[in-house]
Amino acid sequence: EVQLVESGGGLxxxxxxxxLSCLASGFTFSNxxxxxxxxxxxxxxxxxxxxxxxxxxIYYADTVKGRFTISRDNAKNTLYLQMTSLxxxxxxxxxCARRAALDYxxxxxxxxxxx
Amino acid sequence: xxxMTQSPSFLSASVGDRxxxxxxxxQNINKYxxxxxxxxxxxxxxxxxxANSLQTGIPSRFSGSGSGTDFTLTIxxxxxxxxxxxxxxxxxxxxxxxxxxxxxxxx
Numbered sequence: 001e002v003q004l005v006e007s008g009g010g011l012x013x014x015x016x017x018x019x020l021s022c023l024a025s026g027f028t029f030s031n032x033x034x035x036x037x038x039x040x041x042x043x044x045x046x047x048x049x050x051x052x053x054x055x056x057x058i059y060y061a062d063t064v065k066g067r068f069t070i071s072r073d074n075a076k077n078t079l080y081l082q083m084t085s086l087x088x089x090x091x092x093x094x095x096c097a098r099r100a101a102l103d104y105x106x107x108x109x110x111x112x113x114x115x
Numbered sequence: 116x117x118x119m120t121q122s123p124s125f126l127s128a129s130v131g132d133r134x135x136x137x138x139x140x141x142q143n144i145n146k147y148x149x150x151x152x153x154x155x156x157x158x159x160x161x162x163x164x165x166a167n168s169l170q171t172g173i174p175s176r177f178s179g180s181g182s183g184t185d186f187t188l189t190i191x192x193x194x195x196x197x198x199x200x201x202x203x204x205x206x207x208x209x210x211x212x213x214x215x216x217x218x219x220x221x222x
Contacts (some may be wrong), residue, residue, distance in 0.1 A: 029198075035211075044202065044215065044216050045153075047211040047212065047213065050211070061210050062210065100211075101161060101164040102149065102159070103202075105158040
């Protein structure tokens with residue numbers, strides 16, 4: 001069974017940093033591209049970043065480019081999102097999802113940016 | 116960036132109704148369109164990929180059609196458990212973009 005479990009969220013002050021993790025199981029992690037998507041409270045979905053299976057290709061939304069870094073450790077079956085210079089508008093539920101079509105999603109981890 | 120426009124924003128329908136949701140892209144996205152169902156408090160679930168391919172385990176009352184810029188998700192006979200918000204996603208070109216969603220309620 002494919003499982004994606006996010007962790008690392010919490011309350012953080014504006015301008016600070018936070019690193020999210022997504023532990024994958026039930027499939028060969030190193031064979032799949034992965035993604036981060038976020039959803040602000042009561043709002044729609046926003047694609048944040050994507051990384052190819054071997055980390056050769058990485059893409060970001062303009063809203064996070066230069067502040068967020070997506071990475072992966074295929075030996076640990078883990079996807080990461082390093083978030084710096086956090087803003088109040090980054091407050092959201094952050095999901096990791098597999099493949100370009102986002103065929104499996106984690107349950108999400110909440111990030112709240114507030115002083 | 117490619118804009119994805121979903122319509123309607125809200126839809127109220129009765130059990131057994133045939134329901135059609137629309138998603139229009141601001142430019143050609145070929146077949147790279149996916150549909151998701153999100154129930155309250157849950158993560159989104161993939162229903163349809165590549166515009167018309169049914170994801171494993173999804174009931175056959177769900178179907179997708181379209182290519183290029185105009186796409187449709189159809190529920191052939193609405194069930195109570197279909198109450199949810201439905202989103203489309205284009206992944207033809209970066210940045211990937213979602214539609215704003217259609218909230219489906221029971222009449």
